[in-house]
Amino acid sequence: MLFQFSPHIQAGLAAGIYDQVYSGGVPIGVVRWAKGTANAGHFAGNAVGILSNSGAVLNPLAAIPQMAMSAGQMYQMHRGFQAVQASLGVLQATTVVIGIGTFAGVALIAVNLWQTLKLREDVKQLKLEVKNGFIDLKKALKDQGSEIIQRIDEVAQDIKFEQHRLVLIRAYGKFLEATKLMKTAMVCEDLSIRNATLASAQLMLTEALADYNNPQLLSETCAAGQLRRLECAWTIDQTITLSFQLQNQLAAVSDRLSSLQDKIRQDSLTVIERCETEDELDFLFPELIRIHDHDLAVLESWQNHVDWMRSLPPSELKLLQSADFDNPEVTANPDINADTTALTAPPEQLLYENLKQKSHPASLQDQLVLMMKPSLRQEFASYISEQSAIAGYKTLVPANLQNASNLAVANLYWYFKVRDESEDDVEAEAVTA
Incomplete structure (x- = not known):
């Protein structure tokens, strides 16, 4: 995991004025004054972005990067509130196109990963307004x-969708x-009042989460619609986790983040299993790749x-929480973390288009499952090893498959699966002849 720091901090790191913090060899998005400086050991600043191993800024769909970089700093948490509201509004709004059943078809293109990133950027830039949880x-x-x-x-004329929409409006x-309430709690000086206010917020968020x-409602929704509802739920779940962080209940925060990562993986598997059409697969594949590579990475970093x-x-800990990390460079340049790639096809989309040329739909779904x-x-x-031995292939043993890509494993699996089923059909025909 890599981090993006403000130009000032980055220059200080390069000059040896600051040191990045590591915990058990894992980088943390915080820097301290280096040894030999006047403030040696004191915390000096935190990250403004999380980067992938390739150096690209992580831009998740449901996760809140600001929380992973907050170090308990209130200004970062405030930015997190803004991000989560924009994200939830856009994700929920796209269900208006997806609808309830499985008839969205090519209309899913209008609200796929790429289009959703564009919509979210428009909301951030105030080109679109979220009203009652919809745009x-x-x-x-x-x-x-x-x-x-x-x-x-x-x-809009679907009575069943209207029932769903009213539930989502209530939840939002x-x-x-x-x-x-959480924002109010952040300015409360009395700790007991602050915690009581946060507890009230937690109750309301729990009720909203139950609706999502x-x-x-989820069972009545197609795979694409179900994924968007679940993404909304994951966003609410993180907001509850944030409330515990504001109460300084770090053990609870860690436990919730671990559980949420497990839930996202399991929810994703459920969605993959519900995928029935190639149009849905076109929608799901890039989005689930983004969730795996960005959202889960951000939650792990948090x-x-x-x-x-x-x-x-x-x-x-007291020194960290009292440190002033309010970075004037970020305040003066709010677009320092803006997604500048929304106008170009996301890499997940390009990857999928490439994989489609090498795999059939069943293999593509299993590649997501393996991921x-x-x-x-x-x-x-x-299974591959067993079937390859029957076919006389000696190199496809488990040891040789350990480093194979999900693409290779899924394609080989389906190669032998189809071959095996074809042989069974031939044998069945011979018996009944």
Whole structure:
């Protein structure tokens, strides 16, 4: 995990004025004054962005990067509130196109990963406004063609979707009221009042989360719609976790972050299993790649950060929480973390288009499964090894498959699966002949 620091901090790191903090060999998005400086050992600043190993800024769909970099700093948490409201509003709004059933078809293109990133950037730049948890998609997607506008009108007339929409509006309203309480709590000087206010916010957020996770509503929704609802739920879940961080309950924060990462993986597997059409797969594949590579990475970074804070002695923790990290460069340049790639196709989309030329849909779905649950690779490898031995291939043994890509494993699995089923069909025909 790499971090992006402000130009001032970056220059100080290069000059040896600051040292980045590490915990058990894991980098943390915080820097301290280096040995030999006047303030040696004191905390000097924190990251303004999280980077992938390739150096690209992580831009998750549901995770809140600001929380992973906050170090308990209130200004970062305030930015986190803004980010989560924009993210939730856009994710929820796209359900207006997806609808309830499995009939969205090519209309899913209008709200796929790339388009969603564009919509979120428009909300950030105040080109679009979130009202009652929705944005005016007719306005936002007016250039997408009449078919999309017609789809929005059709969904709006669906009585069942209207029932879903009312639940989402209610849930979003609870979310907004809860975040207002959390902001109020942040300025309360009396600790007991602050914690009581946060407890009230937690109750409201829990009620909102129950609406988003409503199993009946989720069961009535197609795979694409279910994923967007779940992304909303993950966002609410993180907001609850943030409330515990504001109460300085770091053990609870760490536990919730660990559980959420597990839930995201399991929810993703459920969505993959529900995928029924190639149009849905076109929608799901790039998005789930983004969730795996960005959202889960951000949550892991947040948990690393919190676990590091838990390891600090009380004196250092107090020093950290009292440090002034309000970076004038970030304040003066609010777009320092702005997504400048929204106008270009995201790498996940390009990857998917490349993989589609090398795999058929069943293999692509299993590649997602293996990504979200790597432990299944052993099961796939055993089947490949068994079938390859029958076919006389001697090199496809489990040891040789350990370093194979998910693409290779899934393709080999389906090569032998189809071959095996074809042989069974031939044998069955011979018996009945």
